[in-house]
Amino acid sequence: MKKKIDYMKILAFVFCVILALVWIAPLTQSLSTSLKSEKEIKMSGFSYFPAEITFDSYKDLFSTKSASTPILKWFWNSLVTSSLFTVLVLIISSTSAFAYARMKFKGRDLLFSILMATMVFPSVINLIPTYKIVAGMHLLNTKWALVLPGVSGAFNIFLIKQFMMGIPKELDEAAKIDGASWFQIYLRIIVPLCAPVLIVVGMFAFTGSWNDFLWPTLVMSNVDKMTITPGMQILKGTYDVYPSHAMAGGIVSVIPTFVLFLFAQKYFIKGMQLQSAVKG
Amino acid sequence: MGKAIKAGAKKKKTEITPYLFIAPQIILFIVFFLVPACMGIYAAFTRWNILSNELPTFVGLDNFKEIFLNTESTYYKFFRAGFKNTVTFVLLSVPFCIVLPLLMALAINKKPWGHKFFQSLFYMPTVLSISTVILIWYYMFNKNLGLINNLFHLKVNWVGAQPYAWFAIVIVTIWWTIGQNLVIYLAALNGVSQDLLEAAEVDGAGPARKFFNIMIPSIRNQLAYTFVLTTVAQFNIYGQPLMLTGGGPNNSTNVLLMVIRDLAFPSYGGNSISGLASAMALVMGSLMIVIALLQYRFIGERE
Numbered sequence: 001m002k003k004k005i006d007y008m009k010i011l012a013f014v015f016c017v018i019l020a021l022v023w024i025a026p027l028t029q030s031l032s033t034s035l036k037s038e039k040e041i042k043m044s045g046f047s048y049f050p051a052e053i054t055f056d057s058y059k060d061l062f063s064t065k066s067a068s069t070p071i072l073k074w075f076w077n078s079l080v081t082s083s084l085f086t087v088l089v090l091i092i093s094s095t096s097a098f099a100y101a102r103m104k105f106k107g108r109d110l111l112f113s114i115l116m117a118t119m120v121f122p123s124v125i126n127l128i129p130t131y132k133i134v135a136g137m138h139l140l141n142t143k144w145a146l147v148l149p150g151v152s153g154a155f156n157i158f159l160i161k162q163f164m165m166g167i168p169k170e171l172d173e174a175a176k177i178d179g180a181s182w183f184q185i186y187l188r189i190i191v192p193l194c195a196p197v198l199i200v201v202g203m204f205a206f207t208g209s210w211n212d213f214l215w216p217t218l219v220m221s222n223v224d225k226m227t228i229t230p231g232m233q234i235l236k237g238t239y240d241v242y243p244s245h246a247m248a249g250g251i252v253s254v255i256p257t258f259v260l261f262l263f264a265q266k267y268f269i270k271g272m273q274l275q276s277a278v279k280g
Numbered sequence: 281m282g283k284a285i286k287a288g289a290k291k292k293k294t295e296i297t298p299y300l301f302i303a304p305q306i307i308l309f310i311v312f313f314l315v316p317a318c319m320g321i322y323a324a325f326t327r328w329n330i331l332s333n334e335l336p337t338f339v340g341l342d343n344f345k346e347i348f349l350n351t352e353s354t355y356y357k358f359f360r361a362g363f364k365n366t367v368t369f370v371l372l373s374v375p376f377c378i379v380l381p382l383l384m385a386l387a388i389n390k391k392p393w394g395h396k397f398f399q400s401l402f403y404m405p406t407v408l409s410i411s412t413v414i415l416i417w418y419y420m421f422n423k424n425l426g427l428i429n430n431l432f433h434l435k436v437n438w439v440g441a442q443p444y445a446w447f448a449i450v451i452v453t454i455w456w457t458i459g460q461n462l463v464i465y466l467a468a469l470n471g472v473s474q475d476l477l478e479a480a481e482v483d484g485a486g487p488a489r490k491f492f493n494i495m496i497p498s499i500r501n502q503l504a505y506t507f508v509l510t511t512v513a514q515f516n517i518y519g520q521p522l523m524l525t526g527g528g529p530n531n532s533t534n535v536l537l538m539v540i541r542d543l544a545f546p547s548y549g550g551n552s553i554s555g556l557a558s559a560m561a562l563v564m565g566s567l568m569i570v571i572a573l574l575q576y577r578f579i580g581e582r583e
Contacts, residue, residue: 008487013392019384023401023455029427030416046430092305099301108298115309120572121317122565124516124537128544128554129319130312132330152308182297211409213519214537218545232411233523236418243419250415257407265400268407272460273467276505 034058034248041243057248069238071249073224074231077143078210079256081227085147085209086202093156094198098186100157101164102172112161115154131218145219146212146227156201159274163197164190200271203264207257228253323558330544330554343559355543355556361531362539362560365521369535370514373450377510378503381458385465386491399466403459410456410519417452418524445525445533452520457513461506468499508575515568536564 029048033041034057036050044051061071099105100112130149139145167190175185191198216230223234232253239246261268324343326336347359384402388395405413420427421438429436438448472495480490496503518537521527527534544557 009390009392012387012390013394015387016384016392016394016398020398020401023405025427026416026420026455029420033419041425046425046427092308095301096305099298103298103301105295105298111302111306118313118317120569121313122512122568124540124561124568125320125558125565126313126316127320127540127561128330128558129316129323131545132319133311133316135330148308149312152305152313154309157305182301186301207407211407213410214541218541229409229411232409232415236411236415236523243422243425246415247419250412253412253415254408257409258404261404261407265403269399269403269463272403272463276464276467276502 030247030250033243034251036244038242038244057242057244058252061245061248061252068223069231069235069249070224071228071231071235071252074226074228075252077225078227078229081143081146082206082209082256084143085151086205088147088151089153089156089205090198090202092151093153093201094160094191094194095186097157097160097164098190101161102169102185102190103182116158119154119158127214127218134219140219141222141225143225146209146216149215150209150212155275156205159201160194160197163194167193196267197274199264200267200274203260203267204271207260210257320558321562323555324562326555326558328555328558329552331552336555339555343556344563346556347559347563355553358539358543359536359560362534362536363564365531365533366515366517366536366564368446369449369517369521369533370511372446373453373514374507374511376450376454377458377461377514378507380454381462382465382503384458384462385469386495388462388466389469399463402462405456406459408456411523413452413456414519414523417448417455421448421524439525440529442529442532445529448524449517449520449533452524453514453517457510461510464502464506465499468502469495472498504576508572511575512568512572515564515571536560540564 032049035053035055036047037052037054037056040051061069100108134140134145134149139148171189172185175189180188210227211229212227213229213233216227217233220226220230226234232249235249236246239249323336325338325340327339327342328334328336346353346355348356350356384398388398392398418439419425421429423429423435423437426438428434428438436444438444476494476498477490480494485493516537517535518541521533521535522538525533527538540557540560543553543560546552
């Protein structure tokens with residue numbers, strides 16, 4: 001009996017190792033290619049490792065020579081946009097969730113049901129008119145065009161509200177007796193207690209904004225104001241026959257979300273499971 | 281008297297405060313969701329160039345007649361091809377995106393050596409952007425310099441010939457997205473009753489029977505959720521064909537969202553045909569809602 005279980009375990013391990021190789025290969029291959037010189041690739045073709053490690057492609061990409069692919073500017077734009085987006089999402093959805101979870105007011109349940117019902121609405125229908133609205137507000141080619149349309153998402157409110165409902169109501173009442181206002185209760189008591197769910201929402205907001213692809217290509221026509229995710233499409237076109245440069249750009253673009261994932265993978269995975277648990 | 285005023289003031293304050301808390305979200309929600317949603321539905325029944333300042337002209341069902349019935353029209357052909365390509369992708373990719381992560385979850389659930397690492401590794405690509413993923417994989421699929429052709433001594437033109445172009449798009453999609461379903465299944469398998477499994481084992485049930493008779497029914501909710509979520513997500517396919525195949529070869533991977541985008545936002549100037557594009561978007565969106573509802577119902581009924 002015991003032997004049989006071990007046998008399945010070994011099979012599982014082999015299966016995982018084979019898949020792990022498939023998962024790692026694109027990353028190691030692009031890293032290795034980015035460290036080759038273009039000359040080496042042209043002369044000797046395919047190889048797993050660089051004959052000689054060089055950072056020339058990175059230097060070229062970061063230098064002013066690459067005016068059509070200003071990758072450092074894109075990186076900075078993305079960092080500003082995604083950070084702003086994350087902060088706004090956290091403020092807007094936590095204040096809103098606070099009211100739905102902890103306060104009584106007329107129309108509360110109706111409003112909340114309407115919000116929840118809109119979650120199934122396919123975004124493809126909104127795409128074209130949202131452009132018109134953003135253009136009408138003269139926000140094209142500004143970071144607000146990237147930030148504002150997504151910040152009011154209903155699902156974040158739902159997640160945070162669920163969490164807030166689990167906090168004992170007595171805390172609010174005790175604070176009220178001590179003379180605290182609703183805003184003080186929100187800021188001093190509820191927000192600190194909600195840190196776990198706020199971290200999850202914040203991380204998904206940041207990576208979601210960083211990885212946004214179609215929308216920025218519509219509202220950001222100015223190359224210098226572009227973010228890095230649509231920038232990769234330009235980079236791919238520009239360095240089509242210079243793989244080392246293209247891969248170096250790719251490596252640079254994954255750094256923030258990759259690092260975030262390394263340090264906070266627990267939250268990402270918990271967040272995913274949380275979403276399936278509440279929706280499933 | 282003073283007390284009464286105070287009480288009145290307090291009552292008024294508590295009444296308005298909740299609305300102040302929800303106001304920022306509600307305002308943004310109206311401006312950037314409710315208004316565009318209504319505009320999007322209305323626009324499907326209009327002729328509209330959004331790159332001009334003209335207002336949309338109401339044309340009734342003309343747009344729908346054009347894309348469904350006017351076999352002479354190029355838009356009819358665009359829509360038909362885009363629709364067919366999107367559905368092809370959904371049918372090709374969804375089974376893999378359900379079955380493969382389920383197998384992986386079963387393997388990881390056996391807790392082999394390094395299982396925590398495997399879980400993280402398989403999930404990791406989901407935090408990357410589609411454009412970076414394609415940039416990296418485009419090179420993997422390169423005919424002369426790519427790892428795949430060199431490793432297996434092939435000369436396949438992955439992105440420029442069918443059926444390889446679909447293979448490439450599906451492979452990239454699997455690599456990029458299945459980590460999500462994997463972690464959902466892992467959590468679900470964790471919740472399967474160990475007592476039931478042990479009882480089945482005592483009764484002489486093999487791994488296959490345990491899987492189909494105990495595990496699958498226990499994780500039915502999560503399977504339904506991922507099935508709906510994956511199908512809806514795959515309908516939105518855009519970045520993979522755009523950057524990997526450019527919609528080719530012969531427009532065979534030119535998916536519906538690419539068609540809609542090109543009509544509404546023509547890349548080389550020209551008129552924006554946003555009314556028609558909105559009609560296509562409305563058809564696509566409605567279909568997504570119907571499929572989601574049908575799947576929930578179908579899976580719910582089998583209970």
